[in-house]
Amino acid sequence: MAEQWFKQSDWQPYDFQVNTWDAIGKGYSGLLNAPTGFGKTYAIWFGVLQQYYKKQKPGIHCLWITPLRALSKEIYMATERVSDGLGLSYTIGLRSGDTSLKERTQQKKKMPNGLITTPESVHLLLAAKGYNDTFKNLQFVIIDEWHELMGTKRGVQIELALSRLKAINPELKIWGISATIGNLEEAEEVLLGGYGGKRTMIRTNLKKRIEIETIIPEVIEKYPWGGHLGIKLMEEVLPIIHKSNSTLLFTNTRSQCEIWYQRLLEREPDLAGAMALHHSALSDETRLWVENALHEGILKAVVCTSSLDLGVDFRPVDTVIQIGSPKGVARFMQRAGRSGHQPGAISKIYFLPTHSLEIIEGSALRHAVTHSEIEQRVPYIRSFDVLIQYLVTLAVSDGFRANETYEEVIKTHCFNSVTREEFNWCLLFITDGGSMLEAYDEFHKVVIENGLYVVTSKRVAMRHRLGIGTIVSDAMIQVTYVGGGRIGSIEEWFISRLSPGDSFWFTGKNLELIRIKDMTAYVKRSAGNKGAFPSWQGGRMPLSSQLSSTIRMKLDEYGKKKTDIEISSLSQLFEEQKMRSHLPHNDELLIEKIKTRDGYHVFFYPFEGRNVHEGMASLFAYRISQIKPMTFSIAMNDYGFELLSDQEIPVEEALGNALFDSSNISADIYASVNISEMAKRKFRDIATIAGLVFNGYPGKAVKTRHVQANSQLFFGVFTDFDPNNLLLQQAYDEVMTFQMEQVRMMQALQRMETQHVIIKDLEKFSPFCFPILTERFREKFTNEKFEDRVKKMLEQLDRA
Structure with a gap:
């Protein structure tokens, strides 16, 4: 099958692809590591297909989990090409937050053989009645971009889902796909857990060729010593855009993305219609249009954020520009791989420093990429908020028995140190609200019927399904034209600072605020050219340890014979530093x-x-x-x-x-x-994930200040009267480990x-x-x- 497909596509399979097909055929689980653009998807997919046609069974055969909806669509298109090209009967479906109610209903009646989905949607399926029947013939779970999911609570969600799916079918095979990560062995261990069985890691010695060029100011002494936008180098960026077929300009924050897009249009109005912006706050329709336009080669440039970091295949893109420090080697390589996204092609990336000293990072990045010095991802452990959410998920559907579920959960990497006493604390928390909240019926979510933990309240079940997930952000205000048409979403705290009549830039347009009603900001186009640029909370990523050490090494090289162009260009700044x-x-x-x-x-x-x-x-x-x-x-x-x-x-x-x-x-x-204050902020997210506070219904979100007040109230009560509360301890642990x-x-x-x-x-x-x-x-x-x-x-x- 694979040989036929590659032959008719006039391709020659790589050794790692053949080795993966062979390992899957021999019943292994494992982790596949290969550079971006070399066909990792096909390496896994043909192995899955070949096993299906050996022993066909109805229902879901393969669950393919991706971190992004855009990536889900890319995988769907790639697998559909195989089925269409070979005339296969293997059906493939998509399930995410964008999937219509009609399509979900059809899937419920008859599930496709391959379902491409997200971590949150898998847990929603586990929250549905009869999920055992849904997954009884499941043979494969594939985790795409595992390097992105590990080290997040979405990765913990996957670990818990795998523990349940593995219990339904002990013969289940688990495969992860990873590109850039520094601790591959640990990544495999976290993914495959303590389930036993045959396992392997397949790594290729193929190297993705990445060409890195730093955009250096003509006169270094006139380039600012401090700053974060890099707008002063716009004149050097425009020729790069013009000589390329299509260019992605990556920024680190959404506000920087908006500013660069607007400044480029002001400088070069002819780019209107040929340039777009893309970030996670834009409407799904806008982002989908940009992604399709990139596929079709319509756009000359896209200013974007991490929303286009992962896996999506834009073959017309031949150039990437990174504006400002990427803060990490893996992130930089991931973004570079968006260009030349095909086997053997060179990925061309320009690094644009936003201030003088940042120029040294261009040299550090080239060294780290050349020597494969990639960051490690620290996995979460003992995430009790995710565990509590998961237990209620199981109780919402068919219920669970404590002893069985405990034995499943401790086979995961995240929870293998959890004692039975700690697990019992979680059980008490979901049934009685724990020792401090037992007087409040609202926190008595789960009841025990003949040893089975179940949710009997329809209201509790509905609110829980709405809250499934681990991505927590401030309340978002929908931005909509007065006459209709959704534009995107902005955090409540930004919009709350504006008054009707004020203008702000969003999606590259100058908008005037008309009114705010029911968490929706109604706007109209403004004829003016002045306004505030929206900013979103977060976005300040720290420099990674690998990049930090490489920068120190590069500083040490100054004055020696072998120095690269970045270090040489900084000679005047370094001499000034030495003089002062x-x-x-x-x-x-x-x-x-x-x-x-x-x-x-x-x-x-x-x-x-x-x-x-x-x-x-x-x-x-x-x-x-x-x-x-x-x-x-x-x-x-x-x-x-x-x-x-x-x-x-x-x-x-x-x-x-x-x-x-x-x-x-x-x-x-x-x-x-002030660890207590830092832990209090961290506790807000933990309380939301654990279901202590409710963020509201669709279209009627609870205001951010109310969520904060509720979570702070719980934090204070637990601190004063329940200091051994596992969620409280988790908040302090996360501050120390990650912040x-x-x-x-x-x-x-x-x-x-x-x-x-x-x-x-x-x-x-x-x-x-x-x-x-x-x-x-x-x-x-x-x-x-x-x-x-x-x-x-x-x-x-x-x-x-």
Whole structure:
């Protein structure tokens, strides 16, 4: 079958594809790792098809799970091409949030042989009556883009779903598909769990050729030392767009995406109609149109975010531009792979730095890609919020028995350390609301009938189905034209700042707000050309550990014989840094001190990413304050952080008192950082996933401030009266693991203990500390444009 298809397509299968077909035929589960664009889908799909035609059974034979609806459609088209080309009877269906009620009803009557779906839709199927019959003939579960799902709670959802499906059919085969990830062995272990059976990992030695070019300003000394938009290099971007058939311009945030799209249109109006934007806040119709237009080669350029990161095959795209630091090597490679998305093709990607020092990242990225230095993904463990949601899901459908479900759950990587006492706590939580909420009937969701845990309330069942999922965001306001036509969605907090008559830019259009009613903002097109750009919460990703270490290495290369174009181009900035301060080598840690009218500044440069620097700055402030009581202001970026006080900061004495000591880090972090406040914010998401708070019905969402108030109320009650509450403990654990990055901070401190400390007293701010200063000023409220304030600061520095 596979040979016939490849022959008539005039293709030659790769060895890894043949090996995958062979492994599937021999009854293995496993993980397939190969570069983007080499045919991983067909490597799995033909193995699945060949097993189906050996022993055909009705119903779902293969469940193909993808992280994105757009990717689901891509897989659907690829598998349909095979069925059509070979005239197969194997039926394929799609099921996601976009699937119509009519199509779902038809699927319920007769399921397709292959169902392509998302993690949330799988759990919705598990919440349906009779799901055992639905999945009784299931032979394969394929997890696409596993490197994206692992390290998220959606990945935990998949682990739990697999535990149930594996119990229904112990012969079930599980295969993951992964491109870029640094801990493949662990990824396989997390996916396949403790189920036993034959398993294998198939890796190819094929390399995706990625050509990386940094867009370097003609005059480095005139390029800003701080910033995050990169608009000043627009003139260098336009020729790249024009000489390419089609270009994707990746930005890191949706607001940056909107701004770049608008600025490009202002500079070059002829791009109207040939350029589009794409991000997750746009309506499904808009995004679908853009994706189809890319497929058909209609568009010259698309300004986008991570919404186009994954798997979607746009063969007309031959160029990618990454605007600003991608913050990680894997993300950069993933985006590069959107161009040249076919075997043997070269992926061409340009890196556009948004400020001078960021130029070094172009060199660091090229080194990391060349040497395959890819980030690891840290898997979630003991996610009790997801477990509680899952237990209610099972109770909503056919119910579950505690002993059987516990034995299934502890075979997953996430929950293999959960004790029976902890599992019983979860059971008590869903039946009685736990020890603190037993007086409130609202939290008595599940009842026990003859040892079977079931949901009998239709209201509880409906509300639970609406809340299935682990992606939590602020309440979204739908943006709709007064005359009809949905445009997209914007977070409630942004729209709430506007008054009727105010204008804002969205989807590249200037819109005037008319009114807000029932979580919908009604707008009309505005004739003006001024307005606010929407911003969304989140979006500030920290620099990864791999990219951080490579940047330190590249700094160390300056002045040596073998330096690349990026390092050479920064010679004037580096010489300025050396003249005003010091340029640190890999075995050195630079600390800068300066006194201004604002107070006493101390700058540290660990080059460890924003998250680590936030925790480290608070830790150092706490330890220094043990020597001398004082108050600090803190600012940080991915390269370093600043402590600012109205008193002189005793840095030398702190260094003598083991400032970098990592032995007592947990206790000092708890003492130095307002962990309780951070955990309170984290608890809001946990409470939503666990079903403690309800976000509302479609079209009638609960306002964000009400959700926050409800979750904070629970947080306070549990803190005061139920400190051993597993959801409360989880909030603190997630803060330490994912927000504070405790393990990475400890490793950084251990490295810093071995480095030679260079302390420099400055007369003027250095090129290294200036971007950190701009971060502190960015947080202050003002009606003055950030760019204007930075320009004013630079002029003041030049005069000095």
